[in-house]
Amino acid sequence: MGKRVVVTGMGVVAPNGIGLPAFLHAIQNGLSGVKFMPHYRELNFSCQLAGMPDFKWDSLTNYISDVTLHGLKGTNIGYGLVAALDAWADSGMPYDTDAPRWETGCVFGNSIADTEAMKNVIIRVDNKEARKLGSRVVEQAMNSGVTSYISGRLGLGNKVITNSAACATGTQAILMGYEYIKHGYAQRMLVGSAEHVDTYVYGAFDSMRVLSRKFNDSPEKASRPMSLTAAGFIPGSGAGALVLEDLDFALARNAKIYAEVLGGSSNSGGQRLGGTMTAANSTGVIRCINESLASSGIEAQRIDLISGHLTATNADRQEIQNWSDALGKKGNDFPYINSLKSMIGHCLSAAGSIETVASILQIAHEFVHPNLNLDDPNPEITNIVSADRIPVKMIKKEVNIVAKANFGFGDVNSCLILSKYN
Amino acid sequence: MTRQEILTELKKVIAPYTTNKEMLADINEDTDLIRDLKINSANLVDIIIDAEAKYDIEIDYDAADKMMNVGTCIDVISERLK
Numbered sequence: 001m002g003k004r005v006v007v008t009g010m011g012v013v014a015p016n017g018i019g020l021p022a023f024l025h026a027i028q029n030g031l032s033g034v035k036f037m038p039h040y041r042e043l044n045f046s047c048q049l050a051g052m053p054d055f056k057w058d059s060l061t062n063y064i065s066d067v068t069l070h071g072l073k074g075t076n077i078g079y080g081l082v083a084a085l086d087a088w089a090d091s092g093m094p095y096d097t098d099a100p101r102w103e104t105g106c107v108f109g110n111s112i113a114d115t116e117a118m119k120n121v122i123i124r125v126d127n128k129e130a131r132k133l134g135s136r137v138v139e140q141a142m143n144s145g146v147t148s149y150i151s152g153r154l155g156l157g158n159k160v161i162t163n164s165a166a167c168a169t170g171t172q173a174i175l176m177g178y179e180y181i182k183h184g185y186a187q188r189m190l191v192g193s194a195e196h197v198d199t200y201v202y203g204a205f206d207s208m209r210v211l212s213r214k215f216n217d218s219p220e221k222a223s224r225p226m227s228l229t230a231a232g233f234i235p236g237s238g239a240g241a242l243v244l245e246d247l248d249f250a251l252a253r254n255a256k257i258y259a260e261v262l263g264g265s266s267n268s269g270g271q272r273l274g275g276t277m278t279a280a281n282s283t284g285v286i287r288c289i290n291e292s293l294a295s296s297g298i299e300a301q302r303i304d305l306i307s308g309h310l311t312a313t314n315a316d317r318q319e320i321q322n323w324s325d326a327l328g329k330k331g332n333d334f335p336y337i338n339s340l341k342s343m344i345g346h347c348l349s350a351a352g353s354i355e356t357v358a359s360i361l362q363i364a365h366e367f368v369h370p371n372l373n374l375d376d377p378n379p380e381i382t383n384i385v386s387a388d389r390i391p392v393k394m395i396k397k398e399v400n401i402v403a404k405a406n407f408g409f410g411d412v413n414s415c416l417i418l419s420k421y422n
Numbered sequence: 423m424t425r426q427e428i429l430t431e432l433k434k435v436i437a438p439y440t441t442n443k444e445m446l447a448d449i450n451e452d453t454d455l456i457r458d459l460k461i462n463s464a465n466l467v468d469i470i471i472d473a474e475a476k477y478d479i480e481i482d483y484d485a486a487d488k489m490m491n492v493g494t495c496i497d498v499i500s501e502r503l504k
Binding site for chain 2: 065066071131132135136
């Protein structure tokens with residue numbers, strides 16, 4: 001038995017809302033953040049839509065000094081900073097400190113530095129002007145850029161780690177922070193992940209033919225997890241962040257408590273038994289979910305809601321089958337299940353953290369958010385799960401336990417079990 | 423350009439890199455960039471690059487190493503403007 005770990009603060013930069021109040025309003029009302037991107041049409045992309053946060057770069061003046069902001073180009077860093085610092089403030093703590101905060105660490109994930117910003121570097125180097133690059137490139141190109149900006153602003157002095165596990169990054173970051181606190185290495189961890197899908201990364205996904213191509217004229221209908229007409233995902237950008245604390249430590253400072261992290265698991269299917277670089281080994285997924293339940297000490301029937309990975313590709317059906325096999329549940333007996341991606345697209349590295357923020361809001365505010373674009377559910381899915389367990393309208397109900405999972409390229413899986421704090 | 427004119431222009435080059443805006447308004451030739459203006463030593467490179475662009479000059483690495491206070495900055499810039 002380790003320490004109990006609770007969530008005491010959250011921040012979010014999501015395509016359908018920046019900051020908790022806007023995001024809560026959006027997910028309760030099923031507001032889409034998927035937008036048409038005229039530039040993508042000029043670039044001849046097949047999919048021309050993105051879940052893009054309505055982010056004002058100048059808003060960063062509320063978070064960091066003008067000197068730090070001058071020369072900051074990495075969009076993912078901007079998103080990560082706002083989510084993380086909002087979570088910190090939400091947890092009731094000031095930004096400024098003279099001494100390092102030895103008790104607090106950070107696990108923040110991302111996939112890749114902002115390639116659009118790095119393009120300027122490539123052009124200068126190729127132009128034999130490397131000496132004009134200046135001092136601010138390396139800190140933004142390095143994988144730990146987001147984490148470094150966050151931990152530097154807040155003076156975090158415990159473990160500061162950058163993780164990367166493709167689409168499982170966000171849930172994995174939260175799990176790692178949870179484990180550090182549980183085992184007593186840190187009393188508080190600022191965890192989350194950020195993603196900016198720039199045109200170069202977007203183009204590479206477009207070329208894989210895994211994006212939704214048929215809804216360019218109706219962006220809000222394009223992200224259709226579990227639908228018969230689901231035909232690919234919509235890339236999204238943003239960041240999510242949570243402050244995790246040792247329960248006793250949080251109680252001692254009278255912190256507000258949103259929820260408890262009961263446990264979780266992160267594993268890999270090994271790219272064996274049907275798993276590949278891009279497809280999940282179902283045995284690995286089921287194992288990950290079962291390990292999460294075991295580490296949380298709960299039975300499958302206690303899960304009220306599954307926040308699925310469910311990207312709107314043909315992997316949705318297998319994911320539902322995996323949940324059904326792992327939990328031993330089907331039909332009417334299956335928990336409620338939803339996919340935030342129906343509103344914001346697939347935020348890749350940031351998906352897990354944004355979706356975990358959404359999961360905890362559903363616990364704290366007692367509702368199940370709707371699935372958009374599910375007027376034509378895939379019968380192969382409703383053969384496994386009753387249609388009424390996949391709500392298309394918000395349901396007001398007490399949500400005690402949520403299972404939140406993400407599955408990523410490289411055949412990596414991460415699952416969290418989140419609970420109302422009792 | 424007189425030394426005073428260069429100093430006035432130099433303030434604008436330095437401005438984005440110091441949080442000590444009050445001190446910046448009153449700089450003189452003895453003002454130390456790191457100690458007085460609290461500029462991050464890594465950012466001195468950026469000030470040199472910005473100065474090169476502003477005055478259309480080239481400041482080699484050896485000259486750049488001398489640019490630690492406002493006076494030596496003006497020395498290096500005025501030499502290259504001749």
